[in-house]
Amino acid sequence: MRRFEGSELLIATHNRGKLDEFQALLGPLGITCRSNEDFGLPEPEETEESFVGNARIKARAAVGATGLPALADDSGIEIDGLDGAPGVHTADWAETPQGRDFTVAMTRAWSELEARDAPEPRTARFRATLLLMWPDGHEEVFEGAVAGRVVWPMRGTLGHGYDPIFLPDGHDRTFGEMSAEEKNRLSHRAVALRKMAACFGRP
Numbered sequence: 001m002r003r004f005e006g007s008e009l010l011i012a013t014h015n016r017g018k019l020d021e022f023q024a025l026l027g028p029l030g031i032t033c034r035s036n037e038d039f040g041l042p043e044p045e046e047t048e049e050s051f052v053g054n055a056r057i058k059a060r061a062a063v064g065a066t067g068l069p070a071l072a073d074d075s076g077i078e079i080d081g082l083d084g085a086p087g088v089h090t091a092d093w094a095e096t097p098q099g100r101d102f103t104v105a106m107t108r109a110w111s112e113l114e115a116r117d118a119p120e121p122r123t124a125r126f127r128a129t130l131l132l133m134w135p136d137g138h139e140e141v142f143e144g145a146v147a148g149r150v151v152w153p154m155r156g157t158l159g160h161g162y163d164p165i166f167l168p169d170g171h172d173r174t175f176g177e178m179s180a181e182e183k184n185r186l187s188h189r190a191v192a193l194r195k196m197a198a199c200f201g202r203p
């Protein structure tokens, strides 16, 4: 595994919620996050059918444009009653002519479960694939997942994306009802980042 020796890392995401989480998780490791916004980078098209493929597209776009190492995150929710959908298409389900609307996405997920009369509990998991890419193209990949269930109606206004309908196993509040600190102890992103911590010289 290659060590990341820098103290600043470009986070190749256009999602503010993810960026905030990375800042909170990487700060204690002595890493300052730079964002896509600092460099005015366009959002690349995510044309792959795998999390790692799309993470690579995002990392390569950021590294190519800046010459700096970059960390990309491709993530999503897999709902068992929907045969794993929306999976890599999780963000697409939020697309509307006015931009992304996650209420639309969450409503679609629940209506499709209802239409299929899917059994309860409606088990699901969030997955995250993190890909750290250096300017010479070397990459390190780490994955994380958190199991839970989809609930309705939406609960909580914290977090981002599908957080208000995701109840992690062993908890009685959704991610939308958890503080950032609490979510960052158990999220798919935190699990993957703990594995990546070895790259930053931490066990």
Ligand SMILES: O=c1nc[nH]c2c1ncn2[C@H]1C[C@H](O)[C@@H](COP(=O)(O)OP(=O)(O)OP(=O)(O)O)O1
Binding pocket: 012, 013, 014, 015, 018, 043, 046, 058, 073, 074, 075, 076, 077, 090, 091, 126, 159, 160, 161, 162, 163, 175, 187, 189
């Ligand atoms: O912790 C999370 N809590 C709630 N929802 C989440 C989370 N993590 C991923 N998600 C959902 C929403 C996101 O839109 C989609 C991933 O799609 P994905 O393409 O990886 O991210 P994105 O388009 O929002 O930002 P970007 O690609 O610029 O990193 O899955």
Ligand SMILES: [Mg+2]
Binding pocket: 046, 091
């Ligand atoms: Mg995306």
